[in-house]
Amino acid sequence: MAKKEFKAESKRLLEMMINSIYTQKEIFLRELISNASDAIDKIYYRALTDDSLVFDKDNYFIKIKADKASRTLTISDTGIGMTAEELENHLGVIAKSGSLAFKKENEAKDGHNIIGQFGVGFYSAFMVADVVTVVSKALGSDQAYKWESEGADGYTIVPCEKDSVGTDVILKIKENGEEESYDEYLEEYRLKAIVKKYSDFIRYPIKMDVTKSRKKEGAENEYESYTEEETVNSMVPIWRKNRSELKDEDYENFYNEKRYGFDKPLKHIHINADGSVVYRAILFVPETTPFDYYTKEYEKGLELYSNGVLIMNKCGDLLPDYFSFVKGMVDSEDLSLNISRELLQHDRQLTQIAKHLKGKIKSELQSLLKDDREKYEKFFKAFGRQLKYGVYSDYGMNKETLQDLLLFYSSKEKKLVTLDEYVSRMPEDQKYIYYATGDSVERIEKLPQTELVADKGYEILYFTDDIDEFAIKMLMKYKEKEFKSVSSGDLGIEADENAKTEAEENKDLFEAMKELLGGKVKAVKASTRLRSHPVCLSAEGELSIEMEKILRSMPD
Numbered sequence: 001m002a003k004k005e006f007k008a009e010s011k012r013l014l015e016m017m018i019n020s021i022y023t024q025k026e027i028f029l030r031e032l033i034s035n036a037s038d039a040i041d042k043i044y045y046r047a048l049t050d051d052s053l054v055f056d057k058d059n060y061f062i063k064i065k066a067d068k069a070s071r072t073l074t075i076s077d078t079g080i081g082m083t084a085e086e087l088e089n090h091l092g093v094i095a096k097s098g099s100l101a102f103k104k105e106n107e108a109k110d111g112h113n114i115i116g117q118f119g120v121g122f123y124s125a126f127m128v129a130d131v132v133t134v135v136s137k138a139l140g141s142d143q144a145y146k147w148e149s150e151g152a153d154g155y156t157i158v159p160c161e162k163d164s165v166g167t168d169v170i171l172k173i174k175e176n177g178e179e180e181s182y183d184e185y186l187e188e189y190r191l192k193a194i195v196k197k198y199s200d201f202i203r204y205p206i207k208m209d210v211t212k213s214r215k216k217e218g219a220e221n222e223y224e225s226y227t228e229e230e231t232v233n234s235m236v237p238i239w240r241k242n243r244s245e246l247k248d249e250d251y252e253n254f255y256n257e258k259r260y261g262f263d264k265p266l267k268h269i270h271i272n273a274d275g276s277v278v279y280r281a282i283l284f285v286p287e288t289t290p291f292d293y294y295t296k297e298y299e300k301g302l303e304l305y306s307n308g309v310l311i312m313n314k315c316g317d318l319l320p321d322y323f324s325f326v327k328g329m330v331d332s333e334d335l336s337l338n339i340s341r342e343l344l345q346h347d348r349q350l351t352q353i354a355k356h357l358k359g360k361i362k363s364e365l366q367s368l369l370k371d372d373r374e375k376y377e378k379f380f381k382a383f384g385r386q387l388k389y390g391v392y393s394d395y396g397m398n399k400e401t402l403q404d405l406l407l408f409y410s411s412k413e414k415k416l417v418t419l420d421e422y423v424s425r426m427p428e429d430q431k432y433i434y435y436a437t438g439d440s441v442e443r444i445e446k447l448p449q450t451e452l453v454a455d456k457g458y459e460i461l462y463f464t465d466d467i468d469e470f471a472i473k474m475l476m477k478y479k480e481k482e483f484k485s486v487s488s489g490d491l492g493i494e495a496d497e498n499a500k501t502e503a504e505e506n507k508d509l510f511e512a513m514k515e516l517l518g519g520k521v522k523a524v525k526a527s528t529r530l531r532s533h534p535v536c537l538s539a540e541g542e543l544s545i546e547m548e549k550i551l552r553s554m555p556d
């Protein structure tokens with residue numbers, strides 16, 4: 001049979017794809033395993049409506065076999081197989097996905113478990129192989145066919161022998177180049193690791209002949225090696241299990257296995273969303289701040305799976321910056337497997353999931369605050385600063401989401417309080433939410449400026465973090481109450497007559513004092529706020545002295 005050429009646009013696409021869509025070569029295995037799994041799914045769905053077909057789970061599996069001598073890697077499946085025509089149509093025209101067509105036809109039959117729909121995954125095999133051979137026998141057909149290609153210049157299809165229904169994809173692995181190594185794709189341990197990494201949760205067993213060693217019979221210290229077929233993937237991922245089946249310990253193990261952190265999770269969130277967006281997710285709030293958290297090196301993101309197959313290690317688009325401490329994974333059945341990072345950003349599905357996750361994280365943190373204050377405070381000590389940054393950044397766009405998650409130290413309670421707690425116990429005549437800034441609680445307590453406010457019996461929030469006042473400026477108000485620094489000029493507290501006459505009487509003295517200080521102060525005034533301290537500094541405008549200090553220390 002004469003060699004057929006790929007359709008012209010296919011040729012270009014093939015080259016483009018090999019060089020750009022996939023950044024890591026190892027994912028070819030993920031793609032081929034996904035296709036094999038799709039092919040088995042197709043039999044499963046056919047069996048749902050075809051009484052002559054029985055789907056016995058034990059008969060369906062994927063097998064990976066490496067042969068170093070011939071440099072071949074074979075991925076076999078007992079799936080639905082392909083006819084000559086299908087080999088031609090599905091492997092000859094790139095970006096025409098047979099699985100997408102199947103899905104469309106079977107929409108009513110709930111065919112949404114099938115992963116493929118983009119129609120380029122198969123060609124990723126050419127990243128590691130010089131020659132790709134596909135031997136396939138379709139369900140209900142007596143004749144098997146062999147498709148073969150050396151890459152962009154075309155393919156052949158010829159009849160061949162194959163006993164059982166299914167497909168073998170045989171890769172002739174490339175020789176090592178000067179810079180690239182391909183030998184690893186024939187190594188048992190490496191293949192096993194790739195399967196574990198990307199395809200651990202494929203629903204069918206992925207089998208491999210694994211070399212093991214055992215004591216030689218009758219001999220003392222002699223060992224012999226033998227091979228044994230092993231199922232490499234664990235098949236049922238924790239996020240597909242029922243929450244009621246799982247214990248805290250299971251989530252902790254998952255957290256550790258996944259290396260989300262070396263600590264323990266403070267809280268886990270298991271989501272099984274079945275509404276307008278369908279996905280499952282397991283999220284974690286870590287117990288401690290990662291060492292690089294408040295640095296540029298820290299990269300936010302969740303693992304992203306498409307129907308049990310890992311497609312991205314750190315999908316940053318799933319989390320807003322202010323929740324960047326959240327770790328975990330999301331699995332959605334509706335994402336295209338082969339989708340690239342750029343395309344993902346525009347994926348509507350993904351945007352919806354991100355929105356949903358954001359709401360869920362917020363409400364879970366809120367109930368933690370309500371139900372387990374101690375734990376919440378621990379969380380806030382580790383990541384509260386990030387929430388405050390969140391209020392401040394994006395022009396305050398997220399203040400609604402975040403304001404009720406903030407905690408500040410209270411002069412009255414001598415512990416952390418929420419803004420809601422503050423406002424709810426404000427005396428009738430108190431107009432503002434008062435705050436004082438300083439390096440530490442101890443230092444703020446010694447500030448003369450706090451005296452009048454404290455004397456009035458008003459509560460003061462102590463801002464000890466640089467970001468506190470910036471965040472509050474962005475909030476402006478909380479429940480219609482404005483924030484007011486205790487060092488601002490007008491405190492909104494009735495000045496007593498005494499102070500007013502004092503100011504009149506001592507006008508000259510104050511002028512002289514101002515002269516003496518030689519322009520270091522704008523004015524010297526009688527204060528209505530001091531009790532035991534003779535004198536204090538006060539700011540004229542809306543900026544507190546601390547904030548001015550920070551602003552002045554910033555480079556222009």
Ligand code: ADP
Nearest residue numbers: 035039090097098099116117118119120121122
């Ligand atoms: P996608 O999986 O996104 O549809 P691929 O390039 O991975 O695109 O595969 C193209 C098509 O080839 C699949 O849709 C499917 O119809 C067919 N195919 C690939 N591998 C197999 C297989 N192992 N068994 C049956 N059909 C397959």
Ligand code: MG
Nearest residue numbers: 035116121122
């Ligand atoms: Mg595919």
